Structures are given as structure tokens and as C-alpha cells.
Amino acid sequence: MLQNIAIGQYVPGQSFLHRADPRSKLLFIILFATLVFLANNAITYAVLIAFTLITALLSRLSLSYILKSLKPVWILILFTVVLHIFITKGGTVYYQWGSFTIEEEGVRQAIFISLRLGLLILISSFLTLTTSPIDLTEGLERLLGPFGRVGVPVHEIALMMSIALRFIPTLMEETDKIIKAQTARGANFSSGSLLRRAKNLIPIAIPLFISAFRRAEELALAMEARGYRGGVGRTRLNKLAFSWRDSCVAVAGVVLLFVIGWWRS
């Protein structure tokens, strides 16, 4: 029932992208996002699209599965397109009907903005698709490390993140189970008025909250029982290390930066 929400979930693998260091992937995404906003003409967008396609190939994931990560934002993209086509004015008038006009600038903006959204979502979904939650949070923790000196609880934030990520599938499964159990007891979640449907959520929400709290309590106990006492003095089982892959990522970033900087108008 809820399986299609798990889009963007980590798919284990051994591709170039999987084995690159999470830190370089994170930094690269920040750079890429900036470049997406700097791009402003056909050539620069073409470069970014081509680059995204190459990344897709490097991840060795099936293209259809990757494109599914766009599914939740499809509506948003469509909405932006429609809005821009009708509202942004300027340039040649392509079509006129009463006071409605579709003009050159509107079409241009519509295409560019939707590309922007699509590219941003795709490139960040590569991160979650190819990086395990543990690596991801460790990468974050290391990147944010310097802020620890000024009193930011970096380790705690990273731990909270990894626990949250870790429990998404668990809670999803739990929700699925509770929905099924209540459906078996005759609850009907897909019909009735809006108010009635909202009321129908109570038999799901309450058991879910109770189990989430129970799990949190058990987890805290289990961690303490195994000697957890915060990040101080804690060592790592697998240390992150940069490799030739990360040099490639860095080079790609610099090249992309110059290409976009050169060609943008």
C-alpha cells in the first residue's frame, strides 16, 4: 500500500556513485544546485542535462526507477509550467484569446523553471539512492564538524538524523500493518466526506504514536545498556576516506563551474 512512498530510498550497489565519498557527493550537490540557478540559456541547461544523464549512467540504476523519484513533484512542476506560460509576459505573442496571451518569455521561463526543479530533484535523489543513511549522516557529521567548536551539537544532530532515517521504513511498515489491521476490522479509509476521512485517521494515528514512543523508549534503553554516552571519545568502525573517485567528482565540479560560468549569458 505504502510502498510507492519509499521512492528515493537507498538501493544497495557497487557503482562509481555508490562508492564515492558521501562528503564529496554532498558538496557536489550544493555546487550543482548553485549552478542550476546560474544557468540561464539553452547551452548551459543542455550541459547540466547531459551531466545529469551521465550521472544516471554512473549510478547503474534503471532509468525508469530514477524517473519515478520525480513522481511526487510532477504536479508541482506542471503547476509551475502552467503558471509561467500564462502569467509571464514579454517577447513575441504566440497565441491570443481575449485577454489571455501566451508569450515567448512565458514559454521560456516555463521550460527553464521546470528543468530547474527536475534537475534539482534528480540530482539530490541520486544522493539518497546511492548513499546509505549511515554514510550520509556520517558525511554530514564530518562536514559540520567545524561547527562543533562553536557549540553546535553536531554529533547529536547527526545521530537524530540517522535515527529518524533509520525509522522511516520501520514506521512505514508499522503504518501499513495498522492500516491493514483496521481495514480487516472494517475501517474504510477511501470513502466518505473529508471530515469523516480525517476522523478515520484516528484508528491509525493513535496506535502509530504509541508504538513510536514505545520504540523510542526501547531504543534509548538499549543504547544506554550498550554504553552509549554521546559523541565524546566515540570512534568509528568504518572511517570515511577520499579516493580517486572523489578526485573525479571534484574535477567534474570544477569543469562544470567553468563551463557554466563561460557559457551563461
Place this chain on the structure above:
Amino acid sequence: MQITFDKVSHIYGKGTPFERLALQEISLTIPSGSFVGIIGQTGSGKSTLIQHLNGLLSPSSGRIQLGDVEITSSKRMPHVRRRDIGLVFQYPEHQLFEETVAKDVSFGPLNFDLPVEMVESRTRESLEVVGLDYEAIKDRSPFQLSGGQMRRVAIAGVLAMQPKVLVLDEPTAGLDPAGRKAILEGIYRIHREQGLTTLLVTHSMEEAASYADYLLVMADGKVALQGPPREVFEQVDLLKQLSLDVPETVTLVSRMNQSLPDNEHLPHSLYREEELIDHLLKRLSVPKER
């Protein structure tokens, strides 16, 4: 209600990298009124199988016949017919949500628009079936009860719908021996009294042996063995291969037979504890004069 599976397969996450074949062309027939034990290791497809019985999962291919309702990949179960099949999930106490026990138990019957007076009498009845005192417990919050009591309330919530088929997924998991016995005895009693068709998923061969009159052994999404318990328990080697055990009674009988002369062998049909004890006592009391 007779239940028939005809080449039913189920695939989870079809079309994603997480695709998994959970049921493989399962065919079986469960006659009306039987008490079926479903045994198998974790991940053998037991839970997937029973979720098909209620239309919670639809088969990826194949056909299921529940009484006069047919379910296929394109034909879903009509909502009202869910009432006929009471499905008790693992750890059913996790589904409790109401303020009072009585309200929670009546959730099911009310969903099927039964008249209020009828719901109340059913709530009372089903709480008593699981061995709880209606008057004492009806106004308490389900979350103040002990684990065993919560489990019973949750089971009562399914019984209150008065299903024709009762499906229980490990109803005794995590309970103490007394609690186990009380719940199973209660279930067995209403199974007989109301002529239910009951399916009991369990890890315990002992439980299966004590109550079931038919056994399904699942392995890797297929039915590895099926038949009356006596026949299934004879396949000791196959069960061991599937990392399953035979009940201790069966082991005891075969160990005793090894040291008994051929004409005094104990029959293999003695896999129920009480029957075996009776039989042994009878033997012991017969004076050996020959």
C-alpha cells in the same frame, strides 16, 4: 466457508529493485469447518498468504475463492464481505486505539453498520469468549491493561464481527504459558461452538498438534507439505530440512517404539498430549498376564 487457492502468486514491489516473490503458485483447499495450522519459518510466506484471505493483498496472478466471493488480480474483495473473515494480526494489541475497552471492541461491528443494541451484546459476548469480565473491564482504558489482557481485547475486537472464518497470526507470541493456553482454548471453543473455519499461524509445533486437524507447512513461498497432522509429522526428515521440528509427543512415541517390540508399538496418531497420556495410562494399568 470453503477456501480455495488456485495457483496464487504474490510479488512485492513489482517493478522496483526491491521486487520479491513471496508466494509461488500456491494451490490449496480448506474445507469449511476445519482447523488449519499453518507452520513455517519466518519469511516463508505465511503472513502474505493470510492477508490474501481478507483481500488486504490481491494476488499477482491466480484465483482465490472464499465461499461465493472470487478474488483475482483485477477483482477486489467487496468491503462488506471483509466481515466474514476475521483477521487477527501479529501483536494485535498494537492496533488498540479507543478510550475504553468496550468502544474498541465495538469498532469492527460498528464499521459494518450493525444496530447499536446488537453491537453491545456482541461486545459482551466476545469479551467473555476470551475470558474477560465484561462489567469489570468495559470502561477501562485498553492501555492500562496488561499485555495478555490487551491481546485478548484485540482478539475480542475481531470476534465481535462474528466472522465465519477466523485467521490468527501467531496469537500467542510473547505470552506466558498460562496466557497461551487460555487464548488457544478460547479460540478452540468458539471454533467448535460456532462452526468456524479457523486458520492458525504458529511457530510452535505443539500448538499446531494440539488443535489443528489439518496442517500446511510453508517454505520459500510454497506449500512444502500439507495433510492431517499425523501424516505431516511422519515426514520427520523433511521437516528437519525445513528447520522445523516435530512435536515432543511425536519424538517420544518414536523413541518409545524403538525399545518396544513390534506388536506393542504405540500408534503414530497419538500426537496430542492428552491422548498420549491417556493411552499410556491405560497401557500401564492393564495387567500383563500373557
